[in-house]
Amino acid sequence: MPESNTTNTPEVPNKTKWHHKSLGELFTEFKDFLEDLVDLREGMDQRGTIINISNNKKMKGANAWLLMCSIMVASLGLDLNSPAVIIGAMLISPLMSPILGIGLGVAINDRETLSVSLLHFFLSVIIALITSFLYFRFITPFGDITNEISARTAPNLLDGMVAIFGGTAGVISTTRKDKSNAIPGVAIATALMPPVCVAGFGLANHEMDFFLKAFYLFFLNSFFIALSTYLVIRLLRFRYKEYPNPKERRRNKLFMVVFSFIILIPAGLILWNTYQELQEKKTINAFINTHFENDFTAISDRDIDVTDTLTKIDIQLIGEPIKQAKLDSCDLLLERILGKKVKITDYQSREIPFEEIQRLKNEIGGFQGELDTKVANLEKIQQEREVKIAQLENKVDSLQNKVVLANIFKETKANYPLLDEIGFSKDFQQTNFDKQEKIPVLLVKWNRKKSLKTRKVDQVKLTEFMKVRASLDTLLVIAY
Numbered sequence: 001m002p003e004s005n006t007t008n009t010p011e012v013p014n015k016t017k018w019h020h021k022s023l024g025e026l027f028t029e030f031k032d033f034l035e036d037l038v039d040l041r042e043g044m045d046q047r048g049t050i051i052n053i054s055n056n057k058k059m060k061g062a063n064a065w066l067l068m069c070s071i072m073v074a075s076l077g078l079d080l081n082s083p084a085v086i087i088g089a090m091l092i093s094p095l096m097s098p099i100l101g102i103g104l105g106v107a108i109n110d111r112e113t114l115s116v117s118l119l120h121f122f123l124s125v126i127i128a129l130i131t132s133f134l135y136f137r138f139i140t141p142f143g144d145i146t147n148e149i150s151a152r153t154a155p156n157l158l159d160g161m162v163a164i165f166g167g168t169a170g171v172i173s174t175t176r177k178d179k180s181n182a183i184p185g186v187a188i189a190t191a192l193m194p195p196v197c198v199a200g201f202g203l204a205n206h207e208m209d210f211f212l213k214a215f216y217l218f219f220l221n222s223f224f225i226a227l228s229t230y231l232v233i234r235l236l237r238f239r240y241k242e243y244p245n246p247k248e249r250r251r252n253k254l255f256m257v258v259f260s261f262i263i264l265i266p267a268g269l270i271l272w273n274t275y276q277e278l279q280e281k282k283t284i285n286a287f288i289n290t291h292f293e294n295d296f297t298a299i300s301d302r303d304i305d306v307t308d309t310l311t312k313i314d315i316q317l318i319g320e321p322i323k324q325a326k327l328d329s330c331d332l333l334l335e336r337i338l339g340k341k342v343k344i345t346d347y348q349s350r351e352i353p354f355e356e357i358q359r360l361k362n363e364i365g366g367f368q369g370e371l372d373t374k375v376a377n378l379e380k381i382q383q384e385r386e387v388k389i390a391q392l393e394n395k396v397d398s399l400q401n402k403v404v405l406a407n408i409f410k411e412t413k414a415n416y417p418l419l420d421e422i423g424f425s426k427d428f429q430q431t432n433f434d435k436q437e438k439i440p441v442l443l444v445k446w447n448r449k450k451s452l453k454t455r456k457v458d459q460v461k462l463t464e465f466m467k468v469r470a471s472l473d474t475l476l477v478i479a480y
Helices: 013-037 046-057 062-079 083-091 096-107 111-139 157-174 181-189 193-204 208-234 247-292 324-338 356-415 450-470
Strands: 297-304 310-319 341-351 421-434 435-446 478-479
Touching: 046 096, 046 157, 046 341, 062 111, 083 193, 096 111, 096 157, 096 208, 111 193, 157 208, 157 247, 208 247, 247 297, 247 310, 247 324, 247 421, 297 435, 324 341, 356 421, 356 450, 435 450, 450 478
Parallel strands: 310 341, 435 478
Antiparallel strands: 297 310, 421 435
16 A cells, blocks of 8 residues: 555644643632532531431520629629620520520421420529519619610511521521530620510519510520521531421421511511611701801700601700791701701800900810910920930940940950950941941951061951851941
8 A cells, every 4th residue: 555645643632722721720629629628518516416406496494594693793784774784694694595496496497496495484584583573573774775785675676687697607606516605795786684684674563564575685696596596507417306298398488487577577577767867867967067056056965856747956056046937947947858847956055256255266276276386385395305215325325335345355366365456337328339338347467477477367267256246237348
């Protein structure tokens, strides 16, 4: 057969295919990294979690005593308006255990755990309400409405979010083999203790509005901690104790979704009303500052009371009084802005004539000028002191260096007897690549009896000796 004229040429690799393959591998590695990053199943202790929650869900014995003590401490913190005391109560409270038991019972379809947890949760609520009621009814010497108490009477949607994320962190920490200290932090974040204590305060003082709002906040937090427990347990795929049929599972999921939506409706409405009230007060404050403050009148205090049908504004004025005609016109103008009735009342704490206002302004300006002058003088004195201190420090450093050098020179003379003279300078100027730099210089004068070769050897030794003794990185030795 005739020889073929074709030659075997090496195949050129397809750069495009190699490029796509590398990107695919990179994406796979990044995906694996993300999966490892958010993997909750690693380090999970399924059996230990169930045992831990089941053992602590019952509110009796030591748990009941711990709950009563923590409720008493929380009530004291609310009564004293002390956040630190309230946090201490939440750290020792066992109130979260039955709530975790409820979420676990629903998640693994364990009806016994669910029923026991529900029973002991209601017992916990009763113990907490009775303890706080007794404190605020018979023990406290104060019983006033503090800021800490008022803060627990306005539940809103954000409280539900706090409970969800706090409960999620709590149950995640519970499912780990290496238990962390996240549960006390969750108790602080979700604030189960203060709301139930405020509910007891409402019962003790016949304030049903306080009781209902505070208890709703407590129930809101409790429900979403239980819901978070359910979601995490199912995400971790804990084994069902009794496997539910598909119809029962769908019914449970639908119940949780509908109940969550129902319980969030009041919280969402309260949050929206709070936001609207804040926006309205911001508008009113801007209106007051624009229409009432000027060179002759100042506002010393203001009180804004916002309701659904009427906004009352009390203004305390200093200076020239506001005429009633202007107040009436401002009422009408603000009513058009807010869309509801407005009543502005001014209180004249002191009427100051224009001449006195100008005099006070001049006096304040004079005081400010004197104060600025004194501050400038003090700054000048301080700068002079700093300069003197720096000069003294330089002198001290120079004296110390002279003492050190004197001792070094004595050692040098003892080691090199044929060294006639020696001198030292730290600030010798040397030009290096068109740059001036300071380097230390040692000036030496050798006795002529010493041979030139011996002098060179000793000079090298002397250079190293001076570097070590004087702690120098560089040293220029000049013989003369």
